[in-house]
Amino acid sequence: MNVSDIISYIEEHFPLSWAESWDNAGFLVGDKSQRITKVLTCLDITDEVVNEAIEKKCEMIVSHHPLIFSGLKRVVASDFSSGIVYKLIKNSISVACYHTNVDAAIDGTNGEFVSRLCEELKISYDLSSIHAKKDDEDPRYLGVGGIITLSEETNLSSLSKCAHKVLRDAGSVDVIRCAGAPETPIKKIAICTGSGFSVVSKVVAGVDCVITGDSKYHETQTLLKRGACLCDCGHHGTEIMFREMMASFLKKKFASLEILPSSSEDSVFWSEMDK
Numbered sequence: 001m002n003v004s005d006i007i008s009y010i011e012e013h014f015p016l017s018w019a020e021s022w023d024n025a026g027f028l029v030g031d032k033s034q035r036i037t038k039v040l041t042c043l044d045i046t047d048e049v050v051n052e053a054i055e056k057k058c059e060m061i062v063s064h065h066p067l068i069f070s071g072l073k074r075v076v077a078s079d080f081s082s083g084i085v086y087k088l089i090k091n092s093i094s095v096a097c098y099h100t101n102v103d104a105a106i107d108g109t110n111g112e113f114v115s116r117l118c119e120e121l122k123i124s125y126d127l128s129s130i131h132a133k134k135d136d137e138d139p140r141y142l143g144v145g146g147i148i149t150l151s152e153e154t155n156l157s158s159l160s161k162c163a164h165k166v167l168r169d170a171g172s173v174d175v176i177r178c179a180g181a182p183e184t185p186i187k188k189i190a191i192c193t194g195s196g197f198s199v200v201s202k203v204v205a206g207v208d209c210v211i212t213g214d215s216k217y218h219e220t221q222t223l224l225k226r227g228a229c230l231c232d233c234g235h236h237g238t239e240i241m242f243r244e245m246m247a248s249f250l251k252k253k254f255a256s257l258e259i260l261p262s263s264s265e266d267s268v269f270w271s272e273m274d275k
């Protein structure tokens, strides 16, 4: 198979039309006709991830966060950001990045996190859209963020303990930060993985808790005043499962393709308490 087989399959399931207008999802570096035998999946294309792809002889990287956001004015080996592009091209590694179009799918990043969390909680759930559904809308389209309705009540303390387990199992050392009383009863949760605080904090009516990453102090105080508690599972923590999710998604279609979730990326944050 070649790069175009892989990107067509992904884009059929996670349409680029579902991406936000500011995003830069899609095929970003390489040659669509390149033959592919090995793919590396990851959250971020860091220098370490590129070195891992070179070492493991992967011809393609599929990441969640786009490698290129704004226009590059040069591609130079010594340059902080474009140096990675240079290294990828030099080593014949193609790159495709699937970001908010995957967030927006019911079985995308939000769906994956919710499924893992509720399995850990041992509670069944329903995941629905924050926005009002249109009649002709694809049932697989969740949109930006989602609403989780648990079939039975839990509390903030249990939620954060289970989320901690989910993060560690997925390979994230992100710290979980909660706001609100530990015994706060929780049945309805607004979720937006990554830096989705501004999205979920707007939908607090009837919501007991908000799950996201990258929350801020004053905004969290306002959230508490409006009656919802917070379980901030980190940006890396809520999205790192992309690498395993995308690997198993590709495996379903391309049985002969070797797909490796990256083992060389860590959160930028760590805690002495958690070592």
Ligand SMILES: [Zn+2]
Residues within 6 Å of the ligand: 065, 193, 194, 195, 235, 239
């Ligand atoms: Zn993100």
